[in-house]
Amino acid sequence: MKKVTVALSVLVVLFAVVFTAGCITDDSEPxxxxxxxxxxxxxxxxxxxxxxxxxxxxxxxxxxxxxxxxxxxxxxxxxxxxxxxxxxxxxxxxxxxxxxxxxxxxxxxNYFVLVGPAADPAGVKGMKPEEGFTKIRELGTAGTDGVLFVSRGDASGTHTAEQKIWKSAGFDYATEVQGTGDWYKETGAGMGDSLTTAGELGGYIFSDEATFLKYKSNNPDSPLEVVIAEGDSLxxxxxxxxxxxxxxxxxxxxxxxxxxxxxxxxxxxxxxxxxxxxxxxxxxxxxxxxIADSTKAPFNIDSTTPVAVPTA
Amino acid sequence: MGEIIDGFIGAIQLIVTLDPEVMDIALRSIQVSTAATLIAALIAIPLGALIYFYDFPGKRGVINLVQTLYALPTVIVGLVVYLLISHSGPLGFLDLLYTTKAMTIAQVILVSPLIIGFTISALTGLDRDMKNTVLGLNAPAYRAMLTLVREAKFAILSAVVLAFGRAIAEVGAVMMVGGNIRHFTRTLTTAISLNTSMGEFSVSIALGIILLGIALIVNLGVNVLQYRGMRVKDD
Structure with missing residues (x-):
């Protein structure tokens, strides 16, 4: 009985010491x-x-x-x-x-890329992004075997860029892309997770180039390859x-x-x-x-003038 | 399959070489969840005992509510704590967001119902004769309560271990209020989630094995305590 109490109190003290030590290092940073x-x-x-x-x-x-x-x-x-x-x-x-x-x-x-299975079941390799998206949608809504589009679906920057391409291809995203059938799948997850999903399903997916390179180096056996990499909207x-x-x-x-x-x-x-x-x-x-002058299209952003603390 | 084997090998390497980043993450997980479990126990065991000890209107309802809260979703706890301690929230001035303290608070909320509920069950399960004896001693109420809690301590200890398990294994709440910041608020579970989304599956498996290892050690420790306790009792 006594032994248990002693052992318990030793444990409690030990935990307390460990925790307060953690708190101290937590706050003494620059x-x-x-x-x-x-x-x-x-x-x-x-x-x-x-x-x-x-x-x-x-x-x-x-x-x-x-x-x-x-x-x-x-x-x-x-x-x-x-x-x-x-x-x-x-x-x-x-x-x-x-x-x-x-x-x-x-x-x-860097550039966004359209990634898809190496076999390219929709035959979009080398197309302009808008053309490729249109073709995948056409075949997907028709129920063509193996034509799938995996989307982040999470209001991320990549998802926003994807929606912009649907729009410039002439489709209303909410009514003509979302909810038009099993071909369009929204993961609601980050880029890496969504690439994993697309790889498992053998679908097309819109990704940033960097995350795709990283994904590919971690998953050399993945069927996914870059199919479209050229276009201003990328x-x-x-x-x-x-x-x-x-x-x-x-x-x-x-x-x-x-x-x-x-x-x-x-x-x-x-x-x-x-x-x-x-x-x-x-x-x-x-x-x-x-870039010689990034304030011009398509970059449209100052990237050289140093900033100062704003004065109220 | 290859990833699982790689994960095992990776885990052994990370542990044997005492990889500083992994040790940092593991230690933080242990600290946060241990602190949360101890604080929750300090609040929840007396609360459970009080609920058990006193009759009051709506007691059944309170016990039902506590048991329902066993299923409290971790992300909801995270979201509510986030909204409270966000710099736009009512407690924003405390500057708790993205700290280990915030993570501890979220876990205390998460596991307290578990300890309250199981304390009540443990006390309810005590031998009736023993209870009557203690209550008949005419000792002050807190004395009687203390005696009963002591009698039920092994069952209550199991509840505390269960609470520790839920705390250290949850990811939703610590992700929301901790922000998964490297060197500051990254824990085993948020690191597993991050590495999985980065496609580093074997690192995730390795971290998962380390987490299970911690749970195993805690369980063994408690088992030893309980075993010794039983033997002392039998003497």
Whole structure:
């Protein structure tokens, strides 16, 4: 009886010590910058590498919370982020319009790709994105065997870009694509998960190039291959912006400003451009400073002018 | 199949080499869930005893409610705690979002009903004669309660272990309020979820094995305690 009590109290004390130790290390860190970001940037591993590097060099902890662009923007609107790192031009514009975002700068780009089974049952290889989408929809709604389209369906940047292509191909997304049959499947999951689903089902899927390269290197046996990679609507532009201190006074605008300036600096651009070259044979993201003038179409974003802490 | 085998080999490698990132994640999982379980036990065992001990109108309803809350979805707990501690929420000024403290709070809410309910069941299951003896001793109520809880301690301890299991294995709540931030709020379950979505299946399997290992150690520890306790009692 006594032994049990003693053993129990020893356990309790042990746990308490472990827990308080955890709390102490938790709070004694240098400054912290909360960055809400998208799964397509995060899943490639770029941000983990950036977190380590930035901490070493600048003693700032970048706290990345990976989520879909839709959720990242929603949490930023609640004041639960200092910086947004996303890739959805229309959602970014709305965010700035509503006064939540400031200091918008382009940092990198790559391309979206249409990925599908190597056998290409819809025969869309090499088509323009809009043509390919139209053909898949036509065969899919007709019930052609093996023609499936897997969609993120989660209001992410990639999902938004996919919807834009349906629209420019002349279809109303809500009535002529969604709910038109078994051929169109929405996963409601992140990019990596959705690629896994598409690989299992042997379907077509719209993906960013970087996540697909990563997926393919992890799953060399997957039947999925890039089928469409050319077209203006495939540009995938990543931008950074700070949460307006006018909306949320407690936001860490100083570190946010420094981080933005680092991202567009030569050093930051080189860091982004070099990532992944070793593992995938090519960079996953092309830094924005490789473009002569990114303010022109199709980029339409300033990526060189340093930002300053906004004065109220 | 290859992934499962790779996972096993990977798990052994990660454990044997004491991979710092994995140790960091595992330690955080243990800390958060242990703290949550202990805090929940401190609140829930006395609460369960009080509910058992006193008759009041609506007692049956309260017990039903507690038992219903065993099925509380983890994401709902996460969402409610998030909305409370978000910087736009009523408790936003406490700056709890994306901290291990927030994760602990969410898990306390998640597992408390379990411990309350099982404490009530454990006390209800005690031998009737023994109960009557204790109650007939004319001791103050808290003394009697303490004696009864002590008598039922092994059953209650099992409930606490069950609660720890639910806490350390859940992913929805810690993901929402912790944000799965590397080096800060990433736990075994959120890391498993992340690695799965990144297609790193063998790392996920390895982390899953480590999680089960922790659960096994906790269970063995409790079994030893219970076994010793029984023997002492028999003497």
């Amino acid at each position: 400054t912290e910058l909360l960055v809400a970001t998208t799964t397509s940037l995060f899943d490639t591993g770029l941000l983990d590498a950036m977190q380590d590097y930035y901490f070493e060099e600048y003693n700032v902890n970048l706290l990345f919370t990976p989520q879909g662009t839709g959720k990242a923007i929603a949490s930023a609107k609640n004041g639960d982020a200092d910086v947004l790192l996303v890739h959805s031009p229309s959602q970014e514009a709305a965010f700035i319009e509503e006064g939540y975002g400031v200091n918008h700068r382009g940092i990198a780009y 540009l995938n532009r990543y931008t950074v912006m700070s949460i307006s201190p006018a909306k949320f006074p407690e936001t860490n605008i100083e570190d946010a400003t420094d981080f933005t300036n680092w991202l567009i600096s030569e050093e930051g651009q080189e860091f982004i451009g070099a990532y992944g070259t070793e593992e995938y044979g090519k960079p996953l993201f092309t830094p924005m400073n490789t």
